[in-house]
Amino acid sequence: MAEREHSADSMLRYSAQEGTPGRVVFAGRMDAYSVGPVWASVLEAAARVAGADELVVDLSDVSYCDGAGAALLYSLEHSATQRGGAVRLHGVTGAIEGHLKPYREAETVVSARPPQDIPWTQRLRAGVSSVGHEIFAQIAFIGEYGQALLLAIRHPRRVRWGDTLRVAEAAGFQALPIVSLIAFLLGVILAFQSAIAMQQFGAEIFVADLVAISLLRELAPLMMAILLAGRSGAAFAAEIGTMKVNEEVNALTTMGLDPVRFLVVPKILAGVFVAPLLTLYANLIGLLGAALVMRGFGIPMVAFFNQVSGAVDLTDLMSGLFKAAVFGLLVASVGCLRGLQTGTGAAAVGRSTTSAVVSAIILIVIADGLFAVLFYHLGI
Amino acid sequence: MIVVDLNRGDADPIGDDNVVIRVEGLTMGFGSMVIMENLDFTVRAGEIFVILGGSGSGKSTLLKHMIGLYSPVAGRILIGGADMARAEGAERENILRQVGVMYQMGALFGSMSLLENVRLPLEVHTDLPLEAMNRIARAKLQLVGLAEYCDFMPAEISGGMQKRAAIARAMALDPQVLFLDEPSAGLDPITSAELDQLIRRLASSLGMTLVVVTHELASIFAIADRVIMLDKETRSIIAEGDPRVLRDTNDHPWVRRFLRRSETEDLPA
Ligand SMILES: Nc1ncnc2c1ncn2[C@@H]1O[C@H](COP(=O)(O)OP(=O)(O)OP(=O)(O)O)[C@@H](O)[C@H]1O
Numbered sequence A: 001m002a003e004r005e006h007s008a009d010s011m012l013r014y015s016a017q018e019g020t021p022g023r024v025v026f027a028g029r030m031d032a033y034s035v036g037p038v039w040a041s042v043l044e045a046a047a048r049v050a051g052a053d054e055l056v057v058d059l060s061d062v063s064y065c066d067g068a069g070a071a072l073l074y075s076l077e078h079s080a081t082q083r084g085g086a087v088r089l090h091g092v093t094g095a096i097e098g099h100l101k102p103y104r105e106a107e108t109v110v111s112a113r114p115p116q117d118i119p120w121t122q123r124l125r126a127g128v129s130s131v132g133h134e135i136f137a138q139i140a141f142i143g144e145y146g147q148a149l150l151l152a153i154r155h156p157r158r159v160r161w162g163d164t165l166r167v168a169e170a171a172g173f174q175a176l177p178i179v180s181l182i183a184f185l186l187g188v189i190l191a192f193q194s195a196i197a198m199q200q201f202g203a204e205i206f207v208a209d210l211v212a213i214s215l216l217r218e219l220a221p222l223m224m225a226i227l228l229a230g231r232s233g234a235a236f237a238a239e240i241g242t243m244k245v246n247e248e249v250n251a252l253t254t255m256g257l258d259p260v261r262f263l264v265v266p267k268i269l270a271g272v273f274v275a276p277l278l279t280l281y282a283n284l285i286g287l288l289g290a291a292l293v294m295r296g297f298g299i300p301m302v303a304f305f306n307q308v309s310g311a312v313d314l315t316d317l318m319s320g321l322f323k324a325a326v327f328g329l330l331v332a333s334v335g336c337l338r339g340l341q342t343g344t345g346a347a348a349v350g351r352s353t354t355s356a357v358v359s360a361i362i363l364i365v366i367a368d369g370l371f372a373v374l375f376y377h378l379g380i
Numbered sequence B: 001m002i003v004v005d006l007n008r009g010d011a012d013p014i015g016d017d018n019v020v021i022r023v024e025g026l027t028m029g030f031g032s033m034v035i036m037e038n039l040d041f042t043v044r045a046g047e048i049f050v051i052l053g054g055s056g057s058g059k060s061t062l063l064k065h066m067i068g069l070y071s072p073v074a075g076r077i078l079i080g081g082a083d084m085a086r087a088e089g090a091e092r093e094n095i096l097r098q099v100g101v102m103y104q105m106g107a108l109f110g111s112m113s114l115l116e117n118v119r120l121p122l123e124v125h126t127d128l129p130l131e132a133m134n135r136i137a138r139a140k141l142q143l144v145g146l147a148e149y150c151d152f153m154p155a156e157i158s159g160g161m162q163k164r165a166a167i168a169r170a171m172a173l174d175p176q177v178l179f180l181d182e183p184s185a186g187l188d189p190i191t192s193a194e195l196d197q198l199i200r201r202l203a204s205s206l207g208m209t210l211v212v213v214t215h216e217l218a219s220i221f222a223i224a225d226r227v228i229m230l231d232k233e234t235r236s237i238i239a240e241g242d243p244r245v246l247r248d249t250n251d252h253p254w255v256r257r258f259l260r261r262s263e264t265e266d267l268p269a
């Protein structure tokens, strides 16, 4: 059968004969699978039998030769020329010549990219100026979207509220399961750890003060902001980044739609709106978790919540929520900014997503520090 | 003689030695939406087989069924005797390495240079030394006129160039069967004609079988040995055969309009 015949010659055999001229004789099939194993030994044998003299390569018994086979023939030719010799092909068909052609042509082609040996001074200057450009881009972006936000406040009817709601749902409502889990554990852990210590002084009831103040003022806004950065900041960067890569952002621009107004404003509004709500929810769940733990320490729920309402006032709650709103703004803006800064290619989307989360967390921590100083001086 | 290499595995032979791809009673669709029903046709070794049809008629989908990316709703597709939708392990790999595909959108890997893109199939399937793989990759890019762009990233070249680079990648292993989804779309007439020549040469000098989706009338007549035409309305093949014969004898209005457009509407006034 044809198939059996074929598998018999699916191997490539060669022999090298010394003499003048030296000969390399191929038999069988020269394709990408068969030339690999013999590649190095063929080149070596050719160098041995021919040296700087002419080499005859006999292809009369070759049943099939494709581009990979031609690559081997070309390499023989090439290395012979480098030794100062030459190759004469025997039994070469038109098809083999056809396959050899692109190899010979490719050898003389030079890269279309201009040579890139730039002196280090110039590279340093380029590096510094790219940092400058980066800072400039951030400032320009803040200006651009600040303007778009002002416009949104002045003309609320021109905001894309449908998009805003959709983003808010994804960033807020759909985050409730993970928010519940984290807030509950936060409350439980805080209460449990402090209760053990307080128990020694018989002061378990003050755990309520501790948990309430730290949750409302600090931990809930911080945790929610970090969660928002991981869930939604990353999603904003990936979504806008993919649109950028697919030239959808360019399409918006040429249609006369401002990408900032169209893509960024809804996300920022959603971020500012959703972060305080999530924080409020996290406060409740966290306190509930703490209350459950304290029941185990013999403090009834009513007593716990009574103590809480005495320990914190509206200012504590509102300052936490205000912080959360600012964090939401930061997370959403940096996510969108990174998305719009995406370069080209799939890897670029990955890079901007990573950088959106990292920058958001850094900004959150810095802002939190500033708030601590500010609230201290304002006496809040 | 044309070597039908696809039988290298243990797949049972499919009777007629010359058939590389046999499509039997193929129905394809997505969910409850049926796109084509009960298609039957064969692709013979060494021929250039062109799939025609209006936009959205299911040409790309048919191509993806033929290479086993989608599984049929009903019917089956045999490549070299093996059922692509069911092939697994060594058998599947054996078929895949003898098949080259160029997708409609090119699908070059954005994080690799053109040379690396073309080299990738060689790295996966052969144990050629690196120097040999680079040489082959450069030569394939030279075939599509892109050797000077070897070290460019896909994002740095034009759409038509990306398409040609994708063809070079599909050819990297000199596969027995090459699937091309609209190779000449977006190319200027001269480059497109050069590409047609290349396609013809692949079939004639390597005995390669080509399955090509194209809309370019000039290409159809330049390359096709046989065409099938898909029809969106009836969800079936409305014409099959030599494009010149179809143009001159087929009386289906759609087929006539498709194949004669160049002669009726494009004539200079
Ligand atoms: N992944 C998918 N899910 C659902 N429907 C799809 C999917 N891919 C394609 N379709 C549908 O299948 C039909 C055929 O699509 P296909 O891409 O095969 O068209 P085509 O003939 O290649 O068109 P064109 O010439 O425009 O490329 C279309 O109606 C499309 O909506």
Ligand SMILES: [Mg+2]
Residues within 6 Å of the ligand: B059, B060, B061, B104, B181
């Ligand atoms: Mg298509």
